[in-house]
Amino acid sequence: MISDSPFTLSHDSKLDDLLQANKLWAQQMNHVHPSLFPEFNGKGQQPHTLFIGCSDSRYNETCLGVLPGEVFTWKTVANICSHKDLSFKATLEFAIRCLKVNKVVICGHTDCGGIKTCLTHQREPLRENKCEHLHEYLQDIDDLYHENKSSLKRYTDLTSQSKYLSQCNVARQFNRVMENETVQEAVQEGILAVYGLLYNVDSGLLEKVTSN
Ligand SMILES: [Zn+2]
Structure with missing residues (x-):
């Protein structure tokens, strides 16, 4: 019911x-x-944390139990962090250099639409459905899927396969965050911690994927 x-x-x-x-x-x-x-x-505002997440409607920084003013947020489809993305680089500079956050959380989630689209081979049809930008944008997730195809065989159902790929995606985007110059400088100075987390949409609970 x-x-x-x-x-x-x-x-x-x-x-x-x-x-x-x-x-x-x-x-x-x-x-x-x-x-x-x-x-x-x-x-x-004096936010302590930068939260990078997927644009999914089911979660955001409030899963940390915080109030407005605590967390600076950047959300984008499938939480893809690309070195070519001006918004990604500008957000890191603003949060770390100007606002002085001392934590960056890169937080993916289970049941991610972007990930499931690639996992179930639904990315190609996007091109014919007037979603050519989304098609292009999801190239990174499609690459991730192909790179992890053999490990995915360990999981028999779509739910666990998509959760595994979400975890792989957090690790992938975490590495991109760690490669960013602004982040590297702050980490070397010992003033920034970076955490890779996964949010479970069916329980509201976070789990750790990786950290620096
Ligand atoms: Zn998502």
């Missing part, structure tokens, strides 16, 4: 619904944390 939806908004929601939901949220936040907006968020 599926219980009533716990969600706030839906496809039917309009602007008024969004604004009303926001008002309620702000009231609740003020009630639970009266000093958060006026005394902390309103006076600037």
Whole structure:
């Protein structure tokens, strides 16, 4: 039996619904944390962590139990970190050099759409379905899939295969983060830790994949 939806908004929601939901949220936040907006968020930010995750709707930095103001966030499909991506490099510079975070979390997740697309050979059709940019973008995940094809044979069902590939992807993107010049400098100075984690969408729990 599926219980009533716990969600706030839906496809039917309009602007008024969004604004009303926001008002309620702000009231609740003020009630639970009266000093958060006026005394902390309103006076600037000093985030301790940069959270890099997939754009998936089921998780974000709040899985760490944090409040607004604690974590600087960058989310992108399948949490791909590419040296060619200006957004990736700019985010690392802003977070580490300007905001002085002392932790970078690269966090993938189970049941990742980008990973399952490559795993189930659904990437090619994207080209014919007006998703040519997504097709091109997922090249990195397709490469990851082909590189790990033999190890995947150990897993018999799609759920465990996709979880394994998500773990491989965290390790792959973790290495890219570690290769970044800004990150390398901070790590050498001893002022930055980098963690590779996996979020389980069916339990809300994180598990460690790798760290520096
Ligand atoms: Zn994903």
